[in-house]
Amino acid sequence: MEARLIDDIVSAIRHGGTVTLVLGAGMTMPAVPGLEELVELAERYAAGLGDDGELTQALHQARAALGPHALPIDVYLAYRRVFTARRRPGEFDVVAQQAVLAGYRAPDLASSPLATHGIWQWVDLRLGERVENSLDWWELPAGVEAVGRLLAGRPDEFGNALLTTNFDPLFEIAVRHTGRQAVSVPVAPDGRPDRRPEGEGAVQVFHLHGFWRPVSEEAREPLLHDPAPDATAPEPTARALADLVTGDVVVVVGYSGWDDVVTSALRAVAAARPVRVLWALHDAAPLRLPERLEGLVTFYTEVDGDRLFTALADRLEVPPAGPRVDPRRRVRHLEWERELFSQPGNTAPEGVLPLLRQLERRYGWGVDWAGDPQRPRLLFWPVRLRARASLINAVQALTAAALSARGVRVAICLDDFGVAGREELSAGFSADLLRWMHRVDPAAAPSVASLQDYVTGAPAHSPESLLRPTDPWSVARIFYGERSPSLYSVLAAIKVVPHLALHDMERNAGAIVQTLLSKDANRLLTPLTTWSYLHHLLEDEPAAEVMAYAGSDERLLWEQFREHFGLGGTLLYNPYIKHLTNESRMVRWSSPAELRAYLNSTRSLPGWGEEGGYVHWLVQNAFLLPRYLTGEEFPEAGGYRLDSWTAFAAALEGGIPVLDLLAEDVSAFYLS
Structure with a gap:
């Protein structure tokens, strides 16, 4: 059937006809969950509401009323009505948004626009656009990708538009992959499209059932259309939708026609002018359609949308999209980079920016630039005060000293807020940091500030006009109150719980619950106190020339700083040792024999030599890097x-x- 349908489409185009595509959920599965998975998501959302299970019971009641043989579409519609009745109009939008995000697979969640976004949180216009603009991180089925090629390569034949009952942006993503622009145009329940003036010449994607995110700052109405009880489109709606069907031939794929939105529009078109409707069905028998269309439609059964559009694009000689480079992609090939781009020899470059590049290429360090790379004037290094500094602190001190030797001022902020005996601990801790720094820069003289002393001496209230609040209470008001991050993202940023996407959370549920029960709450103070002191420094420093300094496991914390306070936020981070913390004895040993025992034990484990593992990290950062930064010769053995x-x-x-x-x-x- 697919070959015959392709023949009919190609014949219509070659005889001067135009084609209107009407595409449904069958095209974007499995990248975006289908109806059965969407129903399961709704049940998971209801289970976590803390309403004594009332919404869950109502959903079960609605499903039971349909009987054991109910179609997935009927269960979906029933659940939508329960959500609207028991919660509020638009409550189901959050479930739909989470379903759409299942098709967004960033390789590193912490560096994606969703880094600070919680599960089941509303996706607003700004965040939604940022997520959509990460083009290479979306999973596109082959048929969707081919539709993008067709619309970009043959826009006139396909009316430079398509109609879809989907609420996801995958068709727009597919068009943008080719370099063409695409505009998302939600259609209101009365059939009127939201025609926006921007994007002249862009492919218009009309979303007949609503869109997954707002398309303007003012839009707070429900994003998706709540289904009408009789699922029948009134005549004015049918006429309005008919205006969107401009082709001589209409090709419908991946849509069952359950709500009469499309069928009513097709009947209105047929009453006004000749039109051919070619309707592809995945199953052998049409679903609910013949009695509505009365011979208007030619059905093609057992059609696979991926094969259909891939073959059609090839038949019409539409070339595939060329390779593209996405600046947001963070997949690193460190060994390859070290071979081709590392500066030869053992002499670190004199410039700050060249040194930072070599740290990335040779040793796996990283810089998250807030804007275009530029030489920092100040390195802000917040470090938690402990009874004893770790090897991780020692490695950080070396690199801070290398930047100090190149004219970057280093400001150490001891996070001693609430630490018992902090006065006694601070002297020894600071002396260790300075001793390691002097190994690289004998003249290093970093400023060392106590966070406890700063906070207790800070003004009770920052001036309301101040761009950057310098006391913890005002930071809390903006961070927790005005910006409203999810509680989960806050806890993940301060390393209380692991930072995971929704599809990874269930298998880690035990670990998440355990950490919630076992970790104390003192780290909740970290962003409030640390950021307030940084804001104090930024009163006298250009934000673009200040670089924060931390471990790679704290990148989410600094992504939140960027998200909530705008300017600044460039971060230099050292690699993370897999499965170890700064408290681990393995980075705080007391003798060479103790370290040797840890190394031999690790050597006997599977995967001991993986990048980022204990032995690899020690060799890279505590054996090779100190020699590189000091110019010492490498030993032979x-x-x-x-x-x-x-x-x-x-x-x-x-x-x-x-x-x-x-x-x-x-x-x-x-130890020396």
Whole structure:
């Protein structure tokens, strides 16, 4: 049937006809959940409301009333009505938005627009547009991608538009992949499209059942149309929708016609002018359609939308979209970069920006720039005061010193808020940081400030006109009150719970509950106190020239800072040691023998040599990096020059006792 349908479409086009595409949910599955999965999402949403299970019971009651053989569309419609009746109009929109986001697969959630967005939180215009603009992170079925090619490559034949009953943006994403513009045009329940003036010449995608996000700042009405009880479109709505059907031929794919929105419009078109309707069905028998269309339509059964449109695009000789580079993509190929782009030799570059680039390429460090890269004047380094500094702090001190030697001022902010015995601990902790810094820059003289002293001496209220509040209470009012981040994203930012997407949360539910029960709440103070002190520094420093400094596991915290306070927010971060924290004894050992025992134990585990693992991290950051920043020679052992992780691993596999060398060398650096 697919071949015959393609023949009919191509024949119509070659005889001067135009085609109107009407596409439904069958086209975007499985990237966006179908009706059965959408119903399951609604049940999961209801289960988490904390309403003593009332909404869940109402949903079960509605499903039971339909009987055991109810179609998924009937269950979906019943659930929508229950949500509207028991919650509020538009409550189901959040479930639909979460379903759409299932098709958005950012490789690194923390660096995506959803970094600070919680599960089941409303997606507004600004966030929705940012997510849609991350084109390469959307999962596009082959048929959807081919539709984008057709609309971009043959716009005149396809009316430069399509109609869809879907509320997701995948067709627009597919068009934009080709370099063409696409405009999302929701259609109101009365059939009138929201025709926006921008995007002249762009492909218009008319969403007949509503769109997944607002299309303007003022839009707060329900995004999706609540279904009418009789599912029948009135005559004025049918006539309004008929105006959108401009083609001589209408091709319907992936849509069952359950609500009469399309069928009523087709009848109105047929009453006004000749039109051919070619309706593709996945199943062998049409669903609910023949009695409504009375011979108006030619049906094609057992049609697969992916195969259909891929073959049609090839038949019409529409070339595939070329490769594109998305600046938001964060998939790194570190080994490849080290081979091709690392500066040769063992001399660190003199400039700040070249040094930062080499830290990224050689050692896996990273910079999240708030804007275009520019040389920082100030490195803001907040560090939690503990009884003893860790090896991670030592490595951070080395890099801070390398920047200090190149003219960047270093401001250390000891997060000692509420730490018992902080006065005694601060002296020794600060002395350790300074000792490690002096190994690279003997003249390093960072400023060291106590967060506790700053907070207790801060004014009770910041001036209302101040762009950046400098006391924790005003920071809290903006961060928690005005911006309203989700509680989950706040907890993930301060590392109370793991930062996961919805599809990963269920299998980690036990770990999330355990951390909620076991972690104390003192880290809730971290953003309030740390950001208030940073705002104090920014009173005298250009925000674009201040770089924050932290571990890669704190990137979400600084993404939230950028999200809520705008200007600034560039972050330098060191690589994270997989499965270890700054409290781990393995980064706070007391003798070379203790470290040797940790190394030998790790060596016996599967995957011991993976990038970011304990041994790999020590070699890269505590063995190689100090030599690179100080210009020391790399040692040799058993004929191997230990100037890279590859050489170290090869020596280890060759039976050379380099783990003993590593334990002695790193201990001398950390403990001396």
